[in-house]
Amino acid sequence: MLRVGIVGIGFMGKVHVMSFTDKPLIPNGTVKNAKLTAVCDIDTEKLEWAKGVIPELKIFTSFKEMLSSGEIDAVIVATPHYLHPIMGIEAIKQKIHVLLEKPVGVFTKNIEELNEISEENRDVTFGLLFNQRTNPLFIKAKEIIDADGVGTFKRVNWIITNWYRPQKYYDNGEWRATWAGEGGGVLINQAPHQIDMWQWLCGMPNKVRAYCKFGENRDVEVETDVTAYVEYPNGGNGVFITSTHDAPGTNRLEIIGNNGKIVIENDVLTYKKLLVPENELNLVATADLRDPKNTPQVEETIYTSKDLGEVPWGIEHALVIENWIDAIEGKDKLIAPGIEGIKALELINSMLLSTFLNKEIDLPIDKDVYYEELMKKCATSKYTKKWSI
Ligand SMILES: NC(=O)c1ccc[n+]([C@@H]2O[C@H](COP(=O)([O-])OP(=O)(O)OC[C@H]3O[C@@H](n4cnc5c(N)ncnc54)[C@H](O)[C@@H]3O)[C@@H](O)[C@H]2O)c1
Structure with missing residues (x-):
């Protein structure tokens, strides 16, 4: 099963951590096709919280160390906005699949660079958490x-x-x-x-x-x-x-x-x-x-x-995460491709x-x-x- 890491265990990162358990914050919002194996935050209290939820998690205070640890194949980035492209570029360079929280970044100048690196590394799946899609x-x-x-x-x-x-x-x-x-x-x-x-x-x-x-x-x-x-x-x-x-x-x-x-x-x-x-x-x-x-x-x-089959907030996120994992495994097309975030x-x-x-x-x-x-x-x-x- 694909091994996922999460960086940024704040409000949204906690929702994502819980979605890898059988007690998601939103009922039925469990991600079933991957395993959460590591988390990263500069705030050690957040890491302790995550360990309390899933004791076998590996914890990191350095994003680069989590990427190169051999513990993850893919990473969800839920940090503040300026970090999204910086972390996205680093993950892609290290051949780790990446799902960035919205927005893709703050200014388009460095998103062009992110997209170029993504285009050069098509074997790395780059998605965006546009859950409304x-x-x-x-x-x-x-x-x-x-x-x-x-x-x-x-x-x-x-x-x-x-x-x-x-x-x-x-x-x-x-x-x-x-x-x-x-x-x-x-x-x-x-x-x-x-x-x-x-x-x-x-x-x-x-x-x-x-x-x-x-x-x-x-x-x-x-x-x-x-x-x-x-x-x-x-x-x-x-x-x-x-x-x-x-x-x-x-x-x-x-x-x-x-x-x-x-x-x-x-x-x-x-x-x-x-x-x-x-x-x-x-x-x-x-x-x-x-x-x-x-x-x-x-x-x-x-x-x-x-009538159309309502998808509550929280389940939307789990669906986008599951879709990203399916896309990594070649089973589906991305709902929200990362390179579209620049628009x-x-x-x-x-x-x-x-x-x-x-x-x-x-x-x-x-x-x-x-x-x-x-x-x-x-x-x-x-x-x-x-x-x-
Ligand atoms: N898709 C949605 O519905 C939705 C909803 C809320 C927030 N978000 C997005 O999620 C992201 C995070 O928002 P939030 O409200 O959870 O913020 P937050 O401030 O609650 O959490 C951010 C976390 O990132 C950590 N962090 C900061 N710098 C770091 C670094 N260098 N390395 C590792 N960890 C670091 C912080 O310690 C904190 O725990 C934002 O992009 C926000 O727009 C998305």
């Missing part, structure tokens, strides 16, 4: 889009403001919500899941204009409130809104195209298929707005998470860069300019430790 509602939306059920996109709007985080959340870890510790706020920590889904379903825009508010309603350095307008190469557009201080928040995705419309809200997907595509309706519709010919005729289908990160970086420079940004972004701007923010950050392994 197992959400049946988004899988259904992708099926509809891939079958041309929405047609040419016109507009894609996502309001995801139910990532509520109080001040005490921000105060519970020194790396959190700082430029040098976390590398951003709601965009880099909470919303990467939706930003990945957004590009997974609709592709990448080519222009971004965003307004990020830093420390809005919370005493933090980074963005807690974002409104972004994007344009797609086909002329379609979209708006992405996210925050951590709206109460109650909203999670509503709307995708509209020439052939139909998808809305996902409150665990329900509503698909309205246009019986006559809009460009054809436009040709037959008349100037009389009361004319029934002008009303779009739709066939509506409603899918609920429950969500590019969107995140572009929204921040647009705000930093107060202008519209063309994609792909200039990675060096973003890095320079980020470093200026880091120079003002209250977090002063350096991230290295």
